[in-house]
Every structure is written in structure tokens, then in C-alpha cells.
Amino acid sequence: MKWDYTCKDCGVNTKKGKINFYGVTEELWGKYGVGKGMLCLECFKKRLGREFVREDFIPCFLNYFVNPVVRDIIKPTEEEVNCLFHKLRKY
Ligand SMILES: [Zn+2]
Secondary structure (H helix, E strand, C coil): CCCCCEECCCCCECCCCCCCCCCECHHHHHHHCCCCCECCHHHHHHHHCCCCCHHHECCCHHHHHHCHHHHHHHCCCHHHHHHHHHHHHCC
């Protein structure tokens, strides 16, 4: 099965660029997300109806290192980065 990377709201290809790779908490995605579908960061923010705060995002590689927009919101501390690497090593 081919994964659909199209934003369900605006139709943009979320695979283009890095700013649409992100991970939010299950609670937020459950409320505002589109299940197994994709939403670009902008559309998710529109659904959310407010600016993002760091607590919206889960500690993961995408948020900390891939997406410059999300990274700027989270501004992960050295401790948090170390904590993430510690977790990743377990797998
Ligand atoms: Zn969109």
C-alpha cells in the first residue's frame, strides 16, 4: 500500500521540504488530526486555532533535528537531546 503524503486540508505534498515533518502528542492528533492521514504544519495549526507551544510536540528525532520550525518552537535543551538519544538507543 502506498502511503499518502498529501495534506488532507490543502493538498500540499508534505514530503516536500522539512517543515511538514513533525510529531505532536496523541491527544492533540486525536482531537485535531486526521488519523492515519497527513496534515501540513500550517493546516494543523489552523485546526488547532492557536500558536504552537513546545508541549504540543513529542520528543522525537523529527522535531529535534529535522524540522527547523518545530525545533525553534521547542528549543530542546542539551538534557532533552541526551534523553532522546538515550531512548533511541534502546531500540
Ligand atoms: Zn495543508
